[in-house]
Amino acid sequence: MTSRPIARGEFIRQGFLDGETAAENLQRIGSSGPELIALIARTADPDDALRGLADLADEVEDREAFLTELAEDEGTAMRLLSVLGASEALSDHLLRHPEHWRELTDPTLGNTRPAAYAVRADLLRAVGADPLAHCPVAAMLDIEAVDALRVEYRRILLRLASRDLAHGVGIDDVAAEISDLAAGTLEAALAIARARVGESAANARLAVIAMGKCGGHELNYISDVDVIFVHAAAGEASDNEATRAATQLASQLMQICSDHTGEGTIWPVDANLRPEGKTGPLVRTLASHEGYYGRWAKTWEFQALLKARPVAGDMELGADYMKMIAPLVWSAASRxxxxxxxxxxxxxxxxxxxxxxxxxxxxxxxxxxxxxxxxxxLLQMVHGRVDERxxxxxxxxxxxxxxxxxxxxxxxxxxxxxxxxxxxxxxxxxxxxxxxxxxxxxxxxxxxxxxxxxxxxxxxxxxxxxxxxxxxxxxxxxxxxxxxxxxxxxxxxxIPGEEARLSTDAAKQRMSALGYMDPSAALRHLEYLTTGVSRTASIQKQLLPAMLEWFADAPDPDAGLFGFRRISETLGSTHWYLSMLRDEGEVAQTMARVLATSRYATDLLEREPTGVRILGADLTPLGSEALTKEMLASAGRQDAPDAKALAIRAIRRRELLRVATGELTGDLDVVRVGEGLTNLTDATLEATLSVAHTSVCAQRKIGEPLSRIAIVAMGRYGGFELSYGSDADVMFVHAPQEGVEPQKAATYAQAVANELRRMLALPASDPPLEVDADLRPEGKQGPLVRTLESYAGYYAKWSSVWEFQALLRADAVVGDPALREKFTALINPLRFPEEGISAGDVIEVRRIKARVDDERLPRGADPNTHLKLGRGGLADIEWTVQLLQMQHAGIHESLQTPRTLNALRAARDAELLSAEDADSLTEAWRLVSSMRNAITLVRGKPSDQVPRDSRERAAVASVLGYAAGESDAMVNDYMRTTRHAHAVVERVFWS
The missing domain is CATH 1.20.120.330 (Nucleotidyltransferases  domain 2)
Known part of the structure; x- marks a missing residue:
């Protein structure tokens, strides 16, 4: 039956680019062509495949039998056509050696990769050498052997390419097969080299060590083959005779592979990875290699040796070479x-x-x-020192x-x-x-x-x-x-390889030397974390050598390791935790510092282990608006009021960790910490106030709030100077909604304020936020919430100078915006009087300060090292600044700020303080505030006393950026700085 002719347009639809030429080539093939066209259309280049087939048909011995066999054997046809469509070079080889097309009729080509020894044997036989001989020698004439090697190389490569193209062999198998072909080719080339060198070739044992892709069993179709030559004297030969013979053999081998002949070339053999590169001797003894690598080798040379393997020549000598280099390669990462x-x-x-x-x-x-x-x-060389897998x-x-x-x-x-x-x-x-x-x-x-x-x-x-x-x-x-x-x-x-292994016997001494106070407990933690063959244990083994060093660099290694165990017990099985520590080493190092330095941050992490994620995030504190939005969204996903409050507090817990970590890593200074904590408190109160409104309305079964409420930040909160242990000092102000009876509105506002305080004190896994309203008019005896009119009436009739002083740091920041604005307008004339305060009021302020100094300092506290009430401490600095504000803020508007450092700058600019005095007070305020934060971070709870315990003192010094062993320097700096500040206070506040 005759197939119908294929139209030129059909060729284009089949994937050909030149339909006219394709039709001509199909006609050259004859009746078998149309049956093959579907296979041809699936090749890389159908035009090339069809043309190559037509050309090959003209060269084979029995054209018709060739074409008929292809048409009847789809496997052979696909292998041949795939090669013709993808490789111009192998197509040319087939035209020179058309009999090689029969290599592709082998039905096993798609199933099995040929054994390396079989490939080697074929190549040796091709040059007339005995594959079973200890040192095969080519028996053919030199030029015939060289050409025969090339032809055999291409024959095997043809089979390999057909497997690759037609049967989808994996890239690793293809590269390994090419590498085996290269190894066999080197062996055959060495056999020819022995024939060229003659009898003196017997003076040397020569091993050919493959490097790079050939050594790694991943050679390309065409690539330089990187080698190193190792030799030894054979028989009774002298060292000089052996070296001369080995050099001749190596040189001839390289030339045989790279020379161009009538059958083309194979590939260059490159020996430039040898010791000293091009300038070094071509061949070296085992001892010479060992001496060079032990003394002179560079990092890249050990990396190159990672792929070394003996492939030709004296394999016993090659094995000795591999034994010699292995310890060098797997210890190189310690350099x-x-x-x-x-x-x-x-x-x-x-x-x-x-x-x-x-x-x-x-x-x-x-x-x-x-x-x-x-x-x-790089990963292999670092971790392979310990893990031989x-x-x-x-x-x-x-x-x-x-x-x-x-x-x-x-x-x-x-x-x-x-x-x-x-x-x-x-x-x-x-x-x-x-x-x-x-x-x-x-x-x-x-x-x-x-x-x-x-x-x-x-x-x-x-x-x-x-x-x-x-x-x-x-x-x-x-x-x-x-x-x-x-x-x-x-x-x-x-970390030295022995220590990276964490061997139990040596570990206890090592742990003690690193500074672990309880090495036995530390080893128990290590055993717990690394025992077993699970993926978790494997990753822990990778992490711990480095983390133990990082814990040891921090003040409390024992706490760091114990904290790591506690968190890993909770998170070790999650998909992200250990992977993040492994892949993002900065996170692991930050975590180690946090755990071994800060009880406060460790408590936050243990309460919320997923907070580990934040250690790798941007540590810049979020603004209050963004936080409020997130808190309200999170609360909105809950049903019960208390659940809403806890959702808000969970975000606060996360952000406390962010700020604490930022200070521990040195990313945040004390001013930015205060701002971050203040913005966080603003957002927490804003979101919780919204929930409290909703809760009270639900309890009272009313549709809308009966009163508008605002919260006024006071004290360090109002001054943007919160520390980790600070309460939120506030006052509540409300305004009844239109048409609501004042008493009902007041009762409602008080209920909302109490609900807010209750929600923020709920037992939970985050630190509670104490909302302290004791600075309100009449203190604890006065109503919790007042209207604007009530505040105005009180301040007009009853207030004392200390209450105006407290208002210096009032900042209406939460709740109803209009009410906040009105409250600020009410208090500004009171705290910033145009004429300043009277001489009697100045005396009263000084009297109150003296009383505070006498009565508030805790019994047994050292006045020289008490951070708040000690000489040159926070109270000294802040009272001095506030007295200047009350005296002069009516005239100098820049003094009208709740922030201590801003007010100090304004006083300096207004020449109320000398630049030197302002700098002394600023330096002291920063140092004392930083130390106060550091103590809370280290101990997990606030304290106003410079630590007496040496370990705590060292940890505080570390947080403040002092080097190990400099805790005394920290105390000396503190004493000097506060002494200078106290001298300024004596001159400015008391005189």
Missing amino acids: DGFVEDVQAMRRRVLEHIPSDQAERQLKLGSGGLRDVEFAVQ LRASTTLSALADLTRGGYIGREDGQAMHEAYAFLRTLEHRIQLYQLRRTHVLPDDEHELRRLGRSIGLLRDPVRELDKWWKHHRREVRRLHEKLFYRPLLSAVAK
């Missing part, structure tokens, strides 16, 4: 600056890429193959081992595997076309089309190829940055 050296080397590679290739470089460019390889090798030389195998061991997250490992396999496949397909060494994505559309189709993108190959190339490149960039620059690597690399 000073190892991680930084590897990272710098990768950056240098990027800097030397030609600008016109940077965006198309598959191998060296950012997001390319080298990014994957460097990241994997990580020592595979093949990138994908090592990547799988790192993922299984928990050194790389599962999703990251899978994404990197897919990206690397895709990029390697592209690299192979590009090189296969002309068997040229290139790693650059082409910019010609026809070449891109062929490349896309070669990896199965048949519908829209150019667009799809561009999409997938960019996707995988982005993934590699992201993962490379994440893994290659992981801070944990540098920390782990600096």
Whole structure:
């Protein structure tokens, strides 16, 4: 039956580009052509495949039998056509050696990879050497052997390429098969070299050590084959005779592989990775290699040795070489600056890429193959010192081992595997076309089309190829940055290998030397965290060597390790916790510092372990508006009023941790801490006030609030100077809604204020917020909530100068905006009188201050080191500033601020204080406030006394930025600074 002719337009629809030429080539094939056209249309380049088939049919011995067999055997046809459509170089080889098409009739090609020993034997037999001989020697004439080696190499490569293209063999199998082919080729080339050198070749044992991709079983279709030569004297030969013979053998081997002959070339053999590179001797003895690597080798040389393996020559000598280098390779990461050296080397590679290739470089460019390889090798060398499971030389195998061991997250490992396999496949397909060494994505559309189709993108190959190339490149960039620059690597690399193993016998002494007070308890924690074969235990083993060092650098290592255990007990099984610590080393280091320094922050973390996430976030405190919005949204997802309040407080707990961590890491100074805590308190009160309104309305079964309420911040709260242990000093003001009886409105407002205070004192896992209204008129005896008119009447008739002084720091910040504005307008003339306060009022302020100094200082407290009431402490500074404000703020508007430091600057600018005095008071206020915060962070509860306990004092000094052992310097600085401040207070406040 005759097939109908195919129209030229049908060729275009089938994927051909030149329908007219395709029709002509199909006609050349004859009656078998139409039966093959569907297979041809699935190849990388159907035009090339059809033309190649027509040309090959003209060269084979029995044209008709050839074409008939192809038409009847789809497997053979697909293998042959896939090669013809993807590789111009192998098509040319088939035209020179048309009998080799029969290699593709082997039905086992799609199932099994040939054994390396069988490949080696075929190559040796091709040059007339005995595969079973200890040192095979080529028996053919020299030029015939060299050509025979090339022909046999291409024959095997043809089979391999057909498996790759037609049967979808994995990239790792293809690369390993090419590497086996290269190893066998080196062995055959060495056999020819022995024949060339003659009898003197017997004077040397020579081992060929493959490096790079050949050593790692991941060679490309065409690439330099990197080698190192190791030799030893054989028989009775002298060292000089052995060296001379080994050098001749190595030189001849390199020439045999790289020479161009009538059968082309194979690939260059590159020995530049040897000790001293091009300037060093081509061959060295085992002892010479050992001496060089022990004394002179650079970081990159140990990284290169990661993939070394003996592939040809004297395999026993090669095995000795591997035994010698293994300890050197797996201890290299302990060298000073190892991680930084590897990272710098990768950056240098990027800097030397030609600008016109940077965006198309598959191998060296950012997001390319080298990014994957460097990241994997760095992780191997750092962690492989201890974990021998990580020592595979093949990138994908090592990547799988790192993922299984928990050194790389599962999703990251899978994404990197897919990206690397895709990029390697592209690299192979590009090189296969002309068997040229290139790693650059082409910019010609026809070449891109062929490349896309070669990896199965048949519908829209150019667009799809561009999409997938960019996707995988982005993934590699992201993962490379994440893994290659992981801070944990540098920390782990600096720990000697023995200590990284955490062996129990040596660990107790090591823990004691690091500063752990209870090494036995520390070892129990370590045993708990690392016992077992689970992924969690594996990741803990990676983390702990570095974290133990970081705990030891902080004031309380024991507390740090115990806190880590407590949090890990809660979070260890979650998918994100340990992965985050592993992948984001800065988070792990921050966590170690927090846990081993701050009881306050540790308590927050233990109450809410998921707060660990915030350690890697921006530590800048959020503004009150953003916080209020988030709190109200969170509360809105709850039904019961108390649940709403607890949702608000959970956000407050998280933000307390953010601020505390920011201060512990030095990101926030005391002013920004005060602002952050104040904004957080504003938001907490604003959101809780809203919930309290709703709750009281529900309790009283009324639809709308009966009164508008505002909350006035007082004291350090009003001055934006809150510390961690501060209460929220406030006053409540309300205004009845229109038409509501005053008494009903007052009762309602009081209920709302009490509900707000109750909700913020509920037992919960966060620190309660004490809302203290004792600064209101008449103190505890007066009504909790007043109207504006009531405040005005009280201040007009009954108030004392100390109450006007308290109003200096009043800031109406929460609740009804109009009411807040009216309250501020009411109190401004009272606290900032135009004429200042009278001489009698000045005397009264001084009298009250003297009484405070005498009566409020706790019994047994040291007046020199009491932070609040001691000499030059907060009370001295703040009363001095406030007296200046009451005297002069009516004239100098810049003094009308609730903030102490702002008022100090204003007093200096108004020349009420000398610059020197203002600086003394500012320095003292900052130091005392910082120390007060630091004590709360360290102890977990507030205190106004400089710590007497040496360990607490050291921890406070650490928080303040003093180096280890400088706690006495901290106390001396405190005494000097407060003494200067007290002298200013004596002159300004009391005189």
